[in-house]
Amino acid sequence: MRWLHYYLSFCAAASLLLIVAGGLVTSTGSGLAVPDWPNTYGTFMFAFPLSQMVGGIFYEHGHRLIASTVGLLTIGLSVWIAVVEPRRWVRRLGWTALAAVVIQGLLGGITVLYFLPAPISISHAGLAQLFFALVVSLTLFTSPGWRSGSPAFAARDDRVLSRLALAAPVVIFGQILLGATMRHTGAGLAIPDFPLAFGHLLPPEWTAGIAIHFAHRVGALAVTTIALATAGHLLFHHREQRELTNPAFLLTVLVLVQVGLGAWTVLSGRQVAVNTAHVAVGAVTLATSLVLALRVHRSWFGDASGDSRRASRPAVEAMGSGSEARA
Amino acid sequence: MRHRTLWIIVSLAAIVVAGACNSRSDVPPVSIIPEGGGAAANAIGETGTSTVSGSITLQGTPPAAETIRMNSDPVCVKAATNTETEYYVVGDGGGLGNVFVYVKEGLSGSYPASTETVTLDQQGCRYTPHVFGVQVGQTVQITNSDPTLHNIHATPAMNAEFNTGQPIQGMSMERTFDEVEVMVPFKCDVHGWMNAYVGVLSHPYFATTGPDGAFDLSSLPAGNYVVAAWHEMLGEQTQNVTVGDGATAEVSFTFTVG
Numbered sequence: 069m070r071w072l073h074y075y076l077s078f079c080a081a082a083s084l085l086l087i088v089a090g091g092l093v094t095s096t097g098s099g100l101a102v103p104d105w106p107n108t109y110g111t112f113m114f115a116f117p118l119s120q121m122v123g124g125i126f127y128e129h130g131h132r133l134i135a136s137t138v139g140l141l142t143i144g145l146s147v148w149i150a151v152v153e154p155r156r157w158v159r160r161l162g163w164t165a166l167a168a169v170v171i172q173g174l175l176g177g178i179t180v181l182y183f184l185p186a187p188i189s190i191s192h193a194g195l196a197q198l199f200f201a202l203v204v205s206l207t208l209f210t211s212p213g214w215r216s217g218s219p220a221f222a223a224r225d226d227r228v229l230s231r232l233a234l235a236a237p238v239v240i241f242g243q244i245l246l247g248a249t250m251r252h253t254g255a256g257l258a259i260p261d262f263p264l265a266f267g268h269l270l271p272p273e274w275t276a277g278i279a280i281h282f283a284h285r286v287g288a289l290a291v292t293t294i295a296l297a298t299a300g301h302l303l304f305h306h307r308e309q310r311e312l313t314n315p316a317f318l319l320t321v322l323v324l325v326q327v328g329l330g331a332w333t334v335l336s337g338r339q340v341a342v343n344t345a346h347v348a349v350g351a352v353t354l355a356t357s358l359v360l361a362l363r364v365h366r367s368w369f370g371d372a373s374g375d376s377r378r379a380s381r382p383a384v385e386a387m388g389s390g391s392e393a394r395a
Numbered sequence: 396m397r398h399r400t401l402w403i404i405v406s407l408a409a410i411v412v413a414g415a416c417n418s419r420s421d422v423p424p425v426s427i428i429p430e431g432g433g434a435a436a437n438a439i440g441e442t443g444t445s446t447v448s449g450s451i452t453l454q455g456t457p458p459a460a461e462t463i464r465m466n467s468d469p470v471c472v473k474a475a476t477n478t479e480t481e482y483y484v485v486g487d488g489g490g491l492g493n494v495f496v497y498v499k500e501g502l503s504g505s506y507p508a509s510t511e512t513v514t515l516d517q518q519g520c521r522y523t524p525h526v527f528g529v530q531v532g533q534t535v536q537i538t539n540s541d542p543t544l545h546n547i548h549a550t551p552a553m554n555a556e557f558n559t560g561q562p563i564q565g566m567s568m569e570r571t572f573d574e575v576e577v578m579v580p581f582k583c584d585v586h587g588w589m590n591a592y593v594g595v596l597s598h599p600y601f602a603t604t605g606p607d608g609a610f611d612l613s614s615l616p617a618g619n620y621v622v623a624a625w626h627e628m629l630g631e632q633t634q635n636v637t638v639g640d641g642a643t644a645e646v647s648f649t650f651t652v653g
Contacts, residue, residue: 100558101584103546109562120544120562122468123585183556 069210072148076207079141083200084351086138089131090196091347094251095340098124099184105177108132135173142169142203149206158209161202168199186252193248197241197351204355208362213311224367226305232298233364236319236357239294243287244350246280251347255280256338262331288327291353295323298360315360322353440504440598443616445638447498449646451608451624453491455653457483463588470543471520471586480588481525482628483652490608491650493526494626495578495594497601498612499633501620506598508532512569515581515591517545517561522581522591526627528601529593531572538567544585551579554595558584577625592627617642624648 093099101124102108108116108129113136121129142165149162175192179185208214224230250256258277265271265285271278299316306312329346336342460479465471484492508530516523518540529535537547544562553574561568572579572595583589594601602610612622617640625631629650638644 097587098584100548101546103548103558103560109544109560111562122470122543124467124587125544125585126467128584183550183558 069152069215070212072152073207073210073212075148076145076203076210079138079145080200080203080207080355082134082138082141083203084348086131086134087196087200087351088344088348089127089134090193091344092340093127093131094189095338095343095347096124096127098127099189100180101125101128102132102180105180132176135176139169139173142166145203145206149210153210155209158206161206161209165199165202165206168195168202172196172199184252186249189252190245190248193252194241194245197244197354200351201237201241201355201358205358205362208359214366229298229301229306229364232294232301233357233361236291236294236298237354237361239287240291240350240354240357243284243291244354246284246287247347247350250277250280250284253277253280256343257334259285260334262334284330288330292323292327295320295357311363312360315356315363319353319356319360322349322356325349326353438504440502440506441616442614444641445615445617446611446613446643447615447620447622447636447638447646448609448611448613448643449648451491451494451496451604451610451626451648451650452489453483453485453608454489454649454651457485457652465520465586465588468520468543468586470541474541474543475519475521477519477521481521484606486606486608488607490604490606491626492604492606492608494604494608494610494624494648494650495526495528495592495601496604496610496612496622496624496648497528497577497594497596498598498615499621499623501618502598502600502616506530508571509599512536514538515593516540517547517583517589520545520586520589522583522589524591524603526578526592526603527594528603529572529595530599531575531595531597533571535570535572535593536567537561537570539564545583545589546585548582548584549579550582551576554579577623578627594625616640622646624650626650628652 104110106113108125109120111117113129113132116129146162146166150159153159153162172192172195175188175195179188179192182188250258253276255277258275258281259265259271261267265278265282266273271282295316299313299320302309302313302316326346326349329342329349332342333339333346460481460483463475463478463480465475465478481493486492510533512534513527513529513536515527515535515537517538520541520543539545539561542564544560546558546560547568548556548558549570550556551572551574553576554572557570559568572593575595575597577594577596578592579595581591581593600612600615602612604610615638617638619635619637621633622636623631623633629652632648632650634646634648636644636646
């Protein structure tokens with residue numbers, strides 16, 4: 069089980085690398101540098117010569133190669149989990165990750181073949197973040213700390229923390245979707261100054277692009293407020309819960325860095341490295357908030373020690389899961 | 396369970412594909428549509444012996460041309476003969492090149508598409524010509540003369556978008572446009588600095604200026620016209636022109652920069 073945890077950690081790192089590669093594709097405007105899919109310029113993608121990975125092809129084809137690798141890793145992930153994991157819901161999450169990566173691949177192909185329609189590209193960006201968050205969650209669920217530790221904190225004892233912790237990933241994901249909408253509708257510089265908007269607190273005129281951009285800024289304010297409130301609450305009420313304070317403080321730092329990167333993205337005129345870092349840090353922020361939320365609500369998952377249940381699993385499955393086919 | 400999961404995945408994929416197909420019909424509105432020039436009356440359009448000629452000049456000092464960094468493709472670094480941006484091509488006396496001049500209004504009837512094939516070449520990792528015109532239905536031959544791969548990505552508002560790869564030197568393809576549209580942009584997503592514009596009209600009365608800024612629209616029937624001049628950075632200007640039978644009307648445009 070420990071090796072599965074290490075493997076999942078590797079999968080999570082690979083998924084983050086894939087998000088960086090995807091961010092580079094859009095930041096460099098290379099989304100259509102390879103006009104066909106799944107082939108690359110008529111060649112089977114794995115046979116495409118490295119020497120021809122030039123210009124925008126380097127980013128787009130590189131993204132496809134990393135995506136294929138993540139796809140293969142995900143097949144391994146879901147099968148490995150199915151074989152060794154005694155918790156049914158974790159096995160289901162493994163298959164969900166596989167389904168997500170397949171759909172993500174299809175979305176990537178469709179968005180190329182239909183010239184980057186915004187709804188598909190935004191869905192592709194959003195699902196990428198969900199997939200990464202899912203793999204990070206699986207990494208958490210298979211970690212020794214999660215599996216062996218009994219819930220040290222009961223969310224029902226602190227409703228405020230429970231709600232803050234649940235709100236954070238939801239609001240952050242909404243913020244990511246707004247960012248993806250901004251990115252894929254060309255509204256990244258709809259408001260060209262920062263922190264003001266055209267020299268005013270509120271934009272003096274409104275277009276769809278300005279509205280999306282401004283909403284993303286308001287969203288950043290909401291995310292920052294929630295992150296600070298969560299960290300402050302933990303500091304004052306649960307200072308000793310290191311498994312909660314650590315991700316909360318990390319979340320706060322990430323959010324502040326992310327706000328800085330957002331401002332820098334605007335002020336630099338969407339400089340490629342800054343713009344891409346903004347996407348990547350957004351993903352890590354979402355994953356961190358999810359880890360915190362899961363740890364706060366650790367008691368919902370009961371005794372998550374898979375090994376202790378393993379012995380009784382055949383009996384449990386025989387009673388009520390006849391339709392659940394285990395590969 | 397396995398079948399149910401499979402069906403869920405297939406259904407989601409179908410929904411996604413359907414959504415993508417629908418989004419293709421969400422075509423943005425056309426930026427410029429020549430009104431008279433785009434008329435599709437049944438009668439054959441007249442030709443004549445009149446001419447509208449003139450020149451385009453640039454007033455002011457344009458931004459200096461920038462050197463394009465082609466390092467992302469070593470082949471381009473070797474093959475490039477021109478690494479300067481082409482936004483402002485200014486000749487002696489202030490003539491402005493790469494301006495598309497055309498009759499925007501005043502023509503009636505339909506004109507058969509020219510049988511002459513216009514070539515858009517990718518050479519030295521640049522498009523040649525940078526600005527040009529064709530008639531609706533006229534063939535554009537797009538050629539890759541470079542020993543590297545290009546994609547040809549047309550992003551029209553009215554015509555059908557296309558994005559085709561030409562990975563091998565010497566490859567060629569032909570395209571036509573079905574709708575009047577000024578201008579249809581071309582770009583190469585592999586080499587982000589490569590772009591070109593084609594003006595698609597229903598008649599043959601158009602020209603692209605060279606560095607001297609001169610243009611000549613000949614064989615026009617006598618009449619009153621709106622003549623337009625389009626530049627990729629400076630937008631479009633129009634002027635009303637009246638030309639008599641067999642006469643030449645002079646018209647000049649001045650774009651201002653800075």
